[in-house]
Amino acid sequence: MSVKKAHFIGIAGKGMSATALLLREQGWKISGSDEGFYPPVSDFLAGADIPFAKGYKKENIPTDADLIVIGKNAKLVPESNEEVAAAFVSGKPVKSFPDILEELTEKTDNMVVAGSYGKSTCTALLAWCLSRAGKDPSYFIGEISSGFDAHAYLGKGGIFVLEGDEYPSSNWDSTSKFLHYRAKSVLLTSATHDHINVYPTHADYLAPFKRLLTSLPADGLLVVNQGEQYAREIADSFPGKKVFYSMGATDWHPKNITYGMPTVFDLYLGNKKIVALSTKLLGAHNIENIVGVSALLLEKKLLTQEELAAGIASFLGVKRRMELLSPHSQVPVYEGFGSSYEKAKSAMAAMKAHYPKHRLVVVFEPHTFSWRNRDALPWYDDVFVGADHVYIYEPASQGAATHKQLTQEEIVARVQQAGFTAEAISNPADALVKIKNNLRPDDAVLILTSGDLGGLIKSIPAMVEHQFPA
Numbered sequence: 001m002s003v004k005k006a007h008f009i010g011i012a013g014k015g016m017s018a019t020a021l022l023l024r025e026q027g028w029k030i031s032g033s034d035e036g037f038y039p040p041v042s043d044f045l046a047g048a049d050i051p052f053a054k055g056y057k058k059e060n061i062p063t064d065a066d067l068i069v070i071g072k073n074a075k076l077v078p079e080s081n082e083e084v085a086a087a088f089v090s091g092k093p094v095k096s097f098p099d100i101l102e103e104l105t106e107k108t109d110n111m112v113v114a115g116s117y118g119k120s121t122c123t124a125l126l127a128w129c130l131s132r133a134g135k136d137p138s139y140f141i142g143e144i145s146s147g148f149d150a151h152a153y154l155g156k157g158g159i160f161v162l163e164g165d166e167y168p169s170s171n172w173d174s175t176s177k178f179l180h181y182r183a184k185s186v187l188l189t190s191a192t193h194d195h196i197n198v199y200p201t202h203a204d205y206l207a208p209f210k211r212l213l214t215s216l217p218a219d220g221l222l223v224v225n226q227g228e229q230y231a232r233e234i235a236d237s238f239p240g241k242k243v244f245y246s247m248g249a250t251d252w253h254p255k256n257i258t259y260g261m262p263t264v265f266d267l268y269l270g271n272k273k274i275v276a277l278s279t280k281l282l283g284a285h286n287i288e289n290i291v292g293v294s295a296l297l298l299e300k301k302l303l304t305q306e307e308l309a310a311g312i313a314s315f316l317g318v319k320r321r322m323e324l325l326s327p328h329s330q331v332p333v334y335e336g337f338g339s340s341y342e343k344a345k346s347a348m349a350a351m352k353a354h355y356p357k358h359r360l361v362v363v364f365e366p367h368t369f370s371w372r373n374r375d376a377l378p379w380y381d382d383v384f385v386g387a388d389h390v391y392i393y394e395p396a397s398q399g400a401a402t403h404k405q406l407t408q409e410e411i412v413a414r415v416q417q418a419g420f421t422a423e424a425i426s427n428p429a430d431a432l433v434k435i436k437n438n439l440r441p442d443d444a445v446l447i448l449t450s451g452d453l454g455g456l457i458k459s460i461p462a463m464v465e466h467q468f469p470a
Contacts, residue, residue, distance in 0.1 A: 005029045007061050009083055010071025011052045012037035014142050015165070015177070017045055018152035019069065019097035022104060022140070024050070025154045028067075033060040033083060035075075039452070040144040040319045048150065058086035068094045070170060074398065077171050096170035098180035101140060101162065105182045108138060108160035111296065112181050114212060115189030115231065116166075117342045118289050120318045121281070122187055123163040124148070125293045129311030130159060133303050137161050143337075146316035146323075159302070166208050167195060176208035185221040186212060187296050189289070191230035194340050196376075197369035206234055213238045223296045225288065226250045245295045247288050252295040254287050259353050262313070263287065267294055274298070275305040278313045282322040282334070283350025320450075322350055325461035331443050331468040332358075333461045338448030339368045341379045351446050352386045358444035360386055363425075363435065363460065365393040365449035366411060372396065374404035380414040387446075390415060390422040391435060393453055428454040436463055 004027070008020050011032030020030045032052035034042075045052065053060045056075075060083055061068065068087045070076055078085035087094050113123045120143040127139035128147065136157035142165065144151050164178030164186075191209050199205035213222060213234065224235040227246030235242055245252035255273075257265040262278045265287060279290055290312055297303045303311070317323060326333035332355065336347025344364075351360055362384060366372050371379070372395045384390050392415065394408045408424050415422040425431035431454075439445070445464065447457060 003027065003029050004066045005031065005062055005064060006067040006069060007065045008032035008052070008069045008071070009056065009060075009087060010034055010073050010076050011050070012041050012045060013071045013073065014041055014144075014151070015097050015140075016069065016071045017041050017050075018140050018142070018150075019100050020050060021048065021150050021152040022154055023100065031060075031062055031065070044144055044151070056081050056083040058082045061086055061090065065092055068092050069097055069100065070094060071097070072168060072170055074171075096173055098169040098173075098175075098177040102180040102182065104138075104154070105160050105162070109158055109184050110160045110162060110182050111185045111187070112162050112164040112178055112183040112212070113187045113189065114164040114166065114178050114209065115187075115225070115228075116192045116194040117340060117346070118189035118285070118292075119163045119165070120145075120337075121286065121289045121321050122189060122293050123161055124318050125289065125312070125315055126161045126187075126296065128315045129293070129297060129303060129308060130157070130161065131155075132311045132314060133307040135159060135302065141318075143321070144319040146319065147314075164212070166205070168198060176212070178212055179208060179215065183212060183215060183220070184217060185223070185296060185300065186216060187223045187292055188213075188231045188235065189225050189292060190228040190342065191234055192228065192340075192342055194370060196373055202230075206230065210234055210237070216240055221296070221299060223292060223299065225292060227288070243295055243299055245288075245291045247284060247291075252291050254291055257284075257287060261354075267291065275309050277309055279315070280313075281315070281317055282354050283346060284353065285346035285350065286322070322347060325447070325457070326445075326464045328470050329461075329465040329468045330441060330470050331439065331445060331464050333445040333447065333464050335447045335449075335457065337450055338364060338371075339450035340370055341376070341383055344383050344448050347446060347448060348384065348386050351444055355444040358442055359388045359440060361389045361391075361435070361439065361443050361445045362387045363391045363393070363445065363447045363453065363456065365451050365453050366395045366406070367449050367451035372405050374406055377406070377410070377414055380411060381418045384415060384418075384420050384422075387420060389438060390420055391425045391431065392422055393431070393449070393456070394424070394426045396451060428456050428459065431456060432459050432463060435460060436467060439464065439467065441468055
């Protein structure tokens with residue numbers, strides 16, 4: 001029997017690489033291509049021995065490929081990409097990775113994590129707790145996570161945990177990815193307006209979330225962050241079983257929080273203490289994530305309280321989500337995934353909660369369309385509250401002509417106008433020297449980006465470990 005072959009165009013995307021892993025677990029031979037990629041996914045693919053071509057050209061597609069999977073990146077359109085064009089005229093089946101997941105989730109109990117923030121951490125934590133308790137779940141996580149061999153896996157336990165992205169499935173299918181995932185339970189963390197290049201209004205953005213909730217079966221479960229206004233509002237119309245969680249008094253909530261290494265708190269359901277929990281994760285937003293995950297697992301009776309506590313205590317977190325990059329330095333350097341206003345604010349709050357006596361230096365890259373859009377200027381008025389010095393890297397240029405792109409000068413001026421000490425950085429080598437000359441032993445550094453800061457993500461921690469060794 002011949003081995004089936006799948007070719008992934010844009011394979012270094014997080015969802016694409018995860019789906020490639022799932023097909024390989026089913027026995028498929030994988031090939032692919034990409035360009036402009038960077039760690040951690042590119043490093044993972046190399047470590048997983050999944051080869052892919054650097055750059056796009058029609059010759060990359062194996063003549064004997066049985067399936068071609070194409071990512072959502074703006075570069076992956078037949079008008080400007082010869083490899084994509086060749087795929088569509090090849091006569092071979094062409095699918096998106098959500099199409100593949102729709103097929104893989106046909107017979108499992110699917111738990112989908114959706115929202116404008118918190119998805120990767122909640123998905124990884126669900127998968128971690130279930131795996132550690134011996135439940136052998138399948139999972140699809142949208143980011144590389146510490147402690148896992150891979151960010152996607154096909155288990156035999158009958159449960160499938162999926163990170164549910166609201167973004168369109170492909171350049172030919174505008175259906176939100178999570179609508180392909182056959183959800184039977186949904187953990188809804190938030191529904192704050194995001195991806196304004198795709199969803200110009202908040203009503204546009206909320207529409208697929210409403211469709212997700214209406215797709216739940218009659219015996220489905222909805223777990224909702226009551227502390228987030230828009231998630232709470234769209235949940236009001238859901239007729240099935242739903243439970244709420246938040247940082248305040250609601251169904252599921254935390255009490256007696258003590259921040260530290262680790263942070264400890266008590267999990268409550270109403271007025272009843274359920275279990276004491278301990279976590280290595282930073283910040284109030286991660287306590288909120290833990291409470292939501294706990295509510296889903298305990299409401300579905302998938303874990304005991306002891307299994308839950310053990311899983312949460314041993315969870316090391318998700319790459320790029322408040323990840324410590326300088327373990328060998330007295331100056332802590334953390335990366336927060338700064339793709340949106342809410343994520344950046346949560347990262348800032350986490351740093352101030354855990355390092356209240358440190359001077360906070362922030363290195364920020366406005367990488368996403370949302371940060372680069374002129375309508376986002378008011379975000380810069382308070383997003384850096386608590387920062388003592390802010391370095392602002394030049395905005396990404398990809399897709400700049402498709403929306404109201406801000407300049408670096410406009411962003412820096414707005415941040416300075418809001419009362420913060422801020423300056424522009426562009427050339428990575430010059431920027432590293434500038435940052436080095438400003439750092440002190442009592443500093444804490446927060447890197448905020450969803451890109452790679454021109455390589456500064458690696459060079460700043462290396463410089464700090466050399467200059468301020470532990």
